[in-house]
Amino acid sequence: MLISRVLLLTFFMSALLSACGTAPGNFLDTSRLEDKDPTPTTTYPVHLITVDTIAQEQATPEAAQPLPPARFADAAQYVYRIAPQDILGVTLWDHPELTTPQGSTLSTGGNTTQTVAGALQQPYTQALPGQADPYGQTVSANGTIFFPFIGKVRVAGKTTGEVRDEMAAALSPYIKNPQLDVRVLAYRSQKIAVTGEVKQPGPLAISDVPLTLVDAITRSGGTTGEADLQRVRLTRNGKLYVLDANGMLDRGDISQNVMLQAGDILNVPDRYDSRIFVMGEVKTPMPVNMVRGRASIADALTQAGGVLDTDANVRQVYVVRGVRNNPSKPDIYRLDMSQPDSLLLSTQFQLHPQDVVYVGTAGAVQFNRLINQVLPTLQTLFYLKQLTR
Missing domain, CATH: 3.10.560.10 (Outer membrane lipoprotein wza domain like)
Known part of the structure; x- marks a missing residue:
C-alpha cells in the first residue's frame, strides 16, 4: 500500500512539473531565452497635481513649431506670375481678328473649367465639373506664346500687366495706340x-x-x-x-x-498621434482621442468608464508624460482623488498627446489577487496529502 501511494505521489508531481508541456493553452518556453538585462532601478520624481501645478502648466505652453519661409510678407504683396501650360486670353480693342475668341467657358483656379453662370452658382467648397479647357494662347514649355505681328513673346515669370505693356509696345509700329488686355483663362502650371x-x-x-x-x-x-x-x-x-x-x-x-x-x-x-492611453483599474482600459486638441484627466477617465469602485486606489491616479520625446526621463504627476477639490483639479489638468493615465490598485486588492494565485496550489498539496494517507 505504501509503495502504491509513493508511485501515485510521484505521478502527480511529475505531471505538475511538466504542466507546461501537458496543460492546454498558450505558453512560452523560456529555456532557449537568455535574459541577462537587470531590472531598472532608476527612480523618478512624482509631482502632486495641485492648483499651483496647473497654473505652472498653463503658464508654460508647448514650444511653438517653426513656420515655413514665406515668399510674400502678406497677401497684399502677392502677385501671380505666368508659367508654362497656363492659357492666356488676349483682347485687342477694335481688332477682333487679333482677339482671343470670347468663349463661354473659363477657369476658376482648378484643373477644370465651367461656364460663367456655373461659376457664380457653384458652391465654393465643391469640386468643379470637368469640361474642356478654353480656347486661348497656351504658354509653351519654353515660356513663350505666339502673337501676330510680334511673333514669339516670352511671358513666363511675368505678370499679366507686364505682358500687356510689352505686347502693347511691340504692336505700336503696326497699330496706332493699341488698347490691349491680357488675362489668364486657365491656371494649369502651378x-x-x-x-x-x-x-x-x-x-x-x-x-x-x-x-x-x-x-x-x-x-x-x-x-x-x-x-x-x-x-x-x-x-x-x-x-x-x-x-x-x-x-x-x-x-x-x-x-x-x-x-x-x-x-x-x-x-x-x-x-x-493625439491619443491618450488610460490603463490600470478602470472599467474599460482604452486609448482616448483628444477633442479639438484638448482633454483633461476627467475626460479620459469618463471615456474609460470611470475607476473600478472595488479595485482602484483613487489616491494613485498617475499621468506619465514625455515618454515619446524622452523615454529615459518621463514626467510623472499624481492626482489624489480622495480629496474634496480633486474633482475640480481633474477637469483643469490638461493632458498632452501620448500621455498615459494610470489608476493604481488598492493594497487589499493586491493581497486578494495573491491569495487567488496561491490558493489552487495549496488545494493541490492538500489533496495530495489526503491521497498519501
Whole structure:
C-alpha cells in the first residue's frame, strides 16, 4: 500500500512539473531565452497635481513649431506670375481678328473649367465639373506664346500687366495706340496637393488669388470627423512643417494660416498621434482621442468608464508624460482623488498627446489577487496529502 501511494505521489508531481508541456493553452518556453538585462532601478520624481501645478502648466505652453519661409510678407504683396501650360486670353480693342475668341467657358483656379453662370452658382467648397479647357494662347514649355505681328513673346515669370505693356509696345509700329488686355483663362502650371482627412482630397491650382491653409481645406470640402487640425503637415522643398489650424480657428493665431505656394503638399492627419492611453483599474482600459486638441484627466477617465469602485486606489491616479520625446526621463504627476477639490483639479489638468493615465490598485486588492494565485496550489498539496494517507 505504501509503495502504491509513493508511485501515485510521484505521478502527480511529475505531471505538475511538466504542466507546461501537458496543460492546454498558450505558453512560452523560456529555456532557449537568455535574459541577462537587470531590472531598472532608476527612480523618478512624482509631482502632486495641485492648483499651483496647473497654473505652472498653463503658464508654460508647448514650444511653438517653426513656420515655413514665406515668399510674400502678406497677401497684399502677392502677385501671380505666368508659367508654362497656363492659357492666356488676349483682347485687342477694335481688332477682333487679333482677339482671343470670347468663349463661354473659363477657369476658376482648378484643373477644370465651367461656364460663367456655373461659376457664380457653384458652391465654393465643391469640386468643379470637368469640361474642356478654353480656347486661348497656351504658354509653351519654353515660356513663350505666339502673337501676330510680334511673333514669339516670352511671358513666363511675368505678370499679366507686364505682358500687356510689352505686347502693347511691340504692336505700336503696326497699330496706332493699341488698347490691349491680357488675362489668364486657365491656371494649369502651378498647383498644390491636399491629402488626408479632407472630404475631397486632390490637387488645387494656384491662381491670382492667394491660397492659404484655410482656403485649401475649405476648397477640399472641409475635414472629416477624424481630422486632427492641430497637427496639419505641410511639406515644402523637402522639409516638413506642422501647423496648428485648430489654434488659428479657436484662438485667432493667424500666423498659422500660411500662404501656400506651388509644389506644397498639405496633409490633414487623423487623430492617431493625439491619443491618450488610460490603463490600470478602470472599467474599460482604452486609448482616448483628444477633442479639438484638448482633454483633461476627467475626460479620459469618463471615456474609460470611470475607476473600478472595488479595485482602484483613487489616491494613485498617475499621468506619465514625455515618454515619446524622452523615454529615459518621463514626467510623472499624481492626482489624489480622495480629496474634496480633486474633482475640480481633474477637469483643469490638461493632458498632452501620448500621455498615459494610470489608476493604481488598492493594497487589499493586491493581497486578494495573491491569495487567488496561491490558493489552487495549496488545494493541490492538500489533496495530495489526503491521497498519501
